[in-house]
Amino acid sequence: MIEKVTQHLSQNEPLLFERSSPGKKAYQLPELDVPAVDAAEALGAENVRREIEGFPEVSEVEAIRHFTRLSTWNYAIDYGMYPLGSCTMKYNPRINEQVARTEGLAWAHPYQPEALSQGCMEIMWSLEQALAEICGMDAVTLQPAAGAHGELTGILLIRALLEKRGNPRKKILIPDSAHGTNPATAAIAGYAVENIKSSETGGVDLATLEQLVTDDVAALMVTNPNTLGVFENNIARVAEILHRKGAMLYMDGANMNALVGIARPGDFGVDVMHLNLHKTFSTPHGGGGPGAGPVAVKKVLEPFLPTPRLKRSGKKLAFDYKRKHSIGRVKAFYGNFGVLVRALAYALAHGGPGLKNATMDAVLNAIYIRKALEPYFDLPYTSPSMHEVVFSDDRQAKLGVRTGEIAKRLIDYGFHPYTVSFPMIVHGALMIEPTETESKDEIDVFINAMISIAKEIETDPQMVKGAPYNTRTSKVDEVTAARKPVLRWKP
């Protein structure tokens, strides 16, 4: 019945510090070609440490076995689908890893002469152009290190423009369906947050918006398609309402995987948006980062973009630091260049037509799953889905089983859970996003697993509630971890 997984020998492995033994080494440094120096003399005796107490001492073989064994305790895209809504867990092309390690790129120092960095600057220039075209925007900054960082940059840009116009205003409107980074970002940018309730179809209610947009409102932060995977059909009207009242439209680009090649935020009224390169553009999540969060803007916001900006004169590229109106820097140097390389490699591999095909497959996969699971799980919002679909656990909750428990049982079937309990406007949400890089086979196995679990809930809900059973590690006690935090090893 469970097709995807079965048991496997899983090696045990302690922590590095428990493996350590004094004198074991995994390194060898070359001999010095200059005289050694007495540390106490050079630095002052009081500045020299005794030893790094507790630091590991293992051999190379033990090191490689340690990390290899640990790695086998992880699920990963290379093993199978992550149906995580809003995360766009697509295949991480390996060619991206190789090109990012090209010596002239990997060893480039950010302060090396610009004349000797034209290759890096060309890569950044090309990516800026490509992203501007994809988003329908006029200018792009590649400086922000992640999505939330891009959001902050975007909001700061809005503040700078409004300040220049005479009044930065006080509030940002955020839908109750928004990702948590949105309100957190607004707060850091010095704005108060006002929640705007979603309409019955899960979108922005125009009448409510009209009422809420006062002279105190700087912007609305919207995700489109929204976190239900539904396109905001009224988006042009939303933009119009905001602009009429001197406010701006910020778009969280987390769901761009539904739009690339199909529709461009710049064309439907967005003033500023960020992208998540680790979502839409396939750069690897690596267990939690790094990412990159470029920000794309309309011309009116260009002067405020972070410093420095790339500018081109003929064949030469240079960084422009003389930018009077810039909000300043949001990060040292130029951005997560290594991530930018991977994103550009992805875009080059697909090309224009290819990117649109990827979007279409992403939406096809999501709708296919929706059709197959609709008979078994409640669909609280019935508008057409794009790249993700959100069910609720209402039907199963009546039998005592909630979305979090269904998710854990899905692990027994060999999949990573979907996104649980988000967005907040759906009670007991199951948010599923397959992405375009899943085959029909993998998706069918996933569908069968979900249907099987739905049936298990009808006959044996208690069993489902106790999942997962087949994992090396069973459910972890998060309560004790929070009550009595132990955040490091001690001897």
Place this chain on the structure above:
Amino acid sequence: MYPENFRYTKEHEWVLAEGDTGTVGITDHAQQELGDIVYVDLPKVGSHVEAGKSLGSVESVKAVSDIYSPVSGEVVEINQTLADAPETLNTDPHGAAWLVKIKLSGAAEVQNLMSAADYLSYIGAQK
């Protein structure tokens, strides 16, 4: 379950007024909704609180909830035992897990709050 001599708020706090001191806590309904409580954030002794405004928060693993003060006044004592044993809020929310004691500045405020019977109907209706 819900002591008769307590008064209750819509945000699921209770207050026991004795003379000019009010003891404040969260209700059994609140702790049920929150699940396993892992941490309580309380105000400093000497700080002033206002009826309806947040005086701190209570955390479970996956959620944080503000605690809204039912009354106004000065915080004269906080329950130190909750730092080491926040789980008491789950086992004895109306007794050992009181949160703060407040020197009331407006004793009349308490009259505007719900009685035990009213609170029971209120939470019954919420379902």
Place this chain on the structure above:
Amino acid sequence: MRYLPKSESERREMLEACGVSTPEELFAHLPDAVRLNRPLDLAPGISEYEIVQYFRERADQNANGYASFLGAGVYNHYRPVLVDTVVSRGEFLTSYTPYQAEIAQGTLTTIFEFQTMICQLTGMDVANASMYDGSTAVPEAAMMAVRATGKGRVLVAKTVHPEYREVLGTYAKHQGMPVEEFGYVRESGALDLEDLERKMDDLTGAVIIQTPNFFGIVEQVKAAAEIAHKRGALLVVIFTEAVSLGLLEPPTDADIVAGELQSFAISPSYGGPYAGIIAVKEKYIRQVPGRLVGQSLDSRGNRAFCLTLSTREQHIRREKATSNICTNQALIALMATVFMTVYGKQGLRELAEQNLAKAHYLAGKLKPRFTGKFFNEFVVRAEGKTPEELNKQLLKKKIIGGLPLGRFYPELADSYLVCATEMTKRADMDALVAAAAAQPTAENVEVTA
């Protein structure tokens, strides 16, 4: 297309199951006005080989095979082979944030080890699972100190990396957090403690210093801590050269340590991605931004790790979160973890000693401008030519010279910051010394193109 795993017949089957015959019909519900009615103006997709060629050509437009004396926050250290071997494993590379602890113990365990090693290295009690980089860790640390003390003013040393101070400024502007700078002593290049004392007041929540500082000078952390603590402020100590901690006494007088781990096997990669950290004393544990991994037990009683204290974070506390950060640099932190494992207790010290030796050999011939003690970087006053002119000469020998300081410190426009690591060859150092000493002649000096 090789990343789209469907055959044409499978696509047709799935479209049929969705009740449509073409993929375009799946978008029929979109309003006409929003649609892009033309193809994207991007070239068609290219093959794997062509992609490799494209980036090779870009790399050829960069410096290749140059010796470099640049430091200034990004350091050339050898990257042990094991680092890429480990991070290239699909289980680490392509896995998600470890929210589902049962199937992410690999990531969680390595992060726990990382947190431990950072504590051991910095002398702090708690370390987070990393920030975006050193530069953004600074405002996060400042905001933390302000939250913890309730006092909004920040004092930052001029010898903290200039771009880090710029980032701090950007964040501070919108937090209502006034930031003021205090200077350095002209002769030593170290903190001007008197200036700090003068500028301190009771409204200051954070004093931020860097050691070794931007000039490479080792700072008096204890003295700065006393000044800060006396007036009720927290001391934040930044580091940009993590290798220095192999030899230098950790800043245990700090309340918050924030820094950059790029030196630990993270490619310079033209500025990123890197990994920052924040490490603190125990009492500030609930104020720390970013992810934290904690130890616990699973239901069978076995040791297991999980993300914890999540209620500090954006996905729960939203606008009241300690930060808006969502990402941690997990894969980059893993590179650092493997690096720290490979070198280990003895190796990190030996590595630091080699850095010290190389830089001090160079300093023996170049004469540092400042008298303060330094680790692997120091400032030199250019003689008989500007730092820019010297660098032009060096480029002809395929050497990238130190960083001319005029762009960040106008008062030091005649000087440059030079760095030597274990990778710096003696021959290149001798060549730098020779060029620095050489008299400017028509052949040596070229006019800028």
